[in-house]
Amino acid sequence: MADLTVTATPIPGLLLLALPVHGDNRGWFKENWQRAKMTALGLPDFGPVQNNVSYNASVGATRGFHAEPWDKYVSVAAGKIFGAWVDLREGPTFGTVFTTVMGPDAAVFVPRGVGNAFQTLEQGTVYSYLVNEHWSAEAKADYLFVNLADEQLAVDWPLPLVDAEMSQADRDHRRLAEVRPMPAKPVVIVGGNGQVGRALRRRLPGAVATDRSTLDLTDPDSVAAYPWREVGAIVNAAAWTAVDAAETPDGRRDCWRANVDGIAALVRVAAEHRLPLVHLSSDYVFDGTAEWHTEDEPLSPLGVYGQTKAAGDVLVGTLPEHWVLRTSWVIGDGGNFVRTMASLADRGVAPSVVDDQWGRLTFADDLARAVEHLLTTRPAPGVYNVSCDGPVQSWAEIAAAVYAARGKDPAVITPVSTETYGAGKALAPRPRHSALDLTKIIASGFAPADGPAALADYLAALD
Template sequence: MEFEKELEVTETNIPGLLVFDLSVHDDNRDWFKENWQKAKMTALGLPTDFQWPIPLEESERSEADLHHPILKDAKPMVLRRTLVTGANGQLGRAIREYVQEHGFEGFEFTDIDEFDFSDPAAYAQIDWSLYGTIINAGAYTAVDKAETPEGRAGAWKANAQGPALLAKTATEHNLTLVHISSDYVFDGVAQVHDEEEPFAPLGMYGQTKAAGDIAVATAPKHYILCSSWVIGDGHNFVKTMISLSDRVADPNEALEQVTVVDDQIGCLTFTQDMARAIFFLLEREVPYGTYDLTLSRDNVSWAAIAREVFAQANGNAQAVAPINTEEYFANATVPVSPRPAYSTLDLAKIEETGVEPSDWRDELHTYVAAARKGSGRA
């Protein structure tokens, strides 16, 4: 398109038909406009005795035009819905809270009792033409139980078969699929894991998560968020440490010391930060693919995080005693899944999109304070 050109007219071999090449202007926002300039066009030969616009009853209209409602009676297009699976889990609750806080519409929250996304028969119950996005917040997360015969079957069903079915549906109906991965898909040998590192899971849970990631990646429109050490509204490590700190501080309890592993290194990821990142990626329409997502600042051990919690809860950080993983599980009577020694994730790719991960210490202190307030403790 040529901008800033002069208004021109061309005579055709059809009597009375003139073709005007209008002036076109643009600006640095890439907007452009065409100018209808009656005076200049009349000077170039435009007749002055015709009526414009042409009366509707004199115009030629198609059958579709004749039966189309006028603008005031037309119904606006309904936005396509978003389905959130695993709505009762820690991340699912954070997504629901984010949606409510921002007044978003068109969201449907389901869990396994309403829509079991690992069951092929469940998909026929849904009219997928009404949807534009699926956010899969559901997963089997009992890491150690996944090493048992019963848990192994449950993990493969929820973490591998379910995402594969979601990916198939997303592909067939041109949906965007958001899926959550885990640091357990890596063996933890490298001190920092980026999105290009090949999968090398150590245990059954990690194997099922890796299989789910591979399936989701087949959907043309997908986001996979790989996170570690997830903390949200529900049973989790931080709440357990708060409870243990209270027991140490209680003179009626015999607990004086708590052992916490000190040879697993990583970073916390709070579910409200995960929810914010999910909506950032969707709203900005950043390139599809896999993104690592945790909080920022230094990466530390579980024991270091426990000391932070103990210090804030009751000022008894000295009660946390470090122990290595092998010693911690030495007397275990049930199967134990191997853990990655390093769960640190590289945040460079997601930061390039504009996502700014929070400082994990700030988020941890806010979380502990809220948990203490919710329990009625000072």
């Protein structure tokens, strides 16, 4: 009896499984689908919702090639088949063919967009498959078909197709050269008009960007109406970020509605549709007493904004495929600290700047590059810190670097404490230490930008 194994094929994502079959004088038994064991060996946790069975009375019954807009898991309950698959997805493997003979001791995982076909080799063959979407007439419009006798595919069918039992529809399907490949489902950027959202749109040109007019996470009807079935992955760059306003009675409610209720709605959608989710988080989930923050540090937010971001992180962490990208001191398009300091320097203003909060900048373009890295490499789910690499600095030190880069004397900047700066102002509490340990994301293959060099490049681009 063979061990349970999962083996890759020449078609990316098409996986061949060897299934242990236990036999005795009564017959045999097998675990046809065993989620825990199979996912541990690399089978996607694809969430089947429907089981279909095809009974084939005669030898030579032939069906396919059909590529559905969902994943399927194919097996044989009785008899034997010659199985054939062809990649009909956009990309360099379009038209790639894989064939194998299957009995009850084998199964195949077929990803969305891969055409599936088989020919029975024994009478009374029972062919079974699980799918992760319910069949609907509307979904049929997204099917792809290719002719079983296509000359480019050149499948060596055991029984010539002229002698096979086939439907007329299968005999009439178009040739491969006429098939329009199935495109990958796009990434959806939630909050696509913010400074990080705009950077993501530049980094992920095929993505679909939304704003509150097209997808409002605080509105259940808006979330329910969005066409999630057409989405491949979600990047959440939307958040209530008015840190000080969040401490007011109205602001507190609005902040929780956006950063917690909205994230809960997004998590439900991602779970229902099995969508990977990249969620942008913040150093504000910590109280700042530790000089360095690792991904496994216990959450300890000081203010309302930090509390809502921490709650959102926990919610996202319930998904099987998620990445919480925790960042700090984000600088991108629009108003931000660096632009403000550059403007003050150019106008000859001598500002007072806090010198007892320490951290590192994160530029929106670099953050978007980290999101692309996670979606491309798909490392282990969890929390990943990202910011610029290089020295940890205070806000006053960063301001001095900006002044020097603008040809102004940094000595005109007056360093002040947080308490002095905040006197008479309604400010939310802020972590004193915001530096994030980058060991984990570097180990995943991502190279954060050098902080001083990235600042210089950003300032140069302002001119």
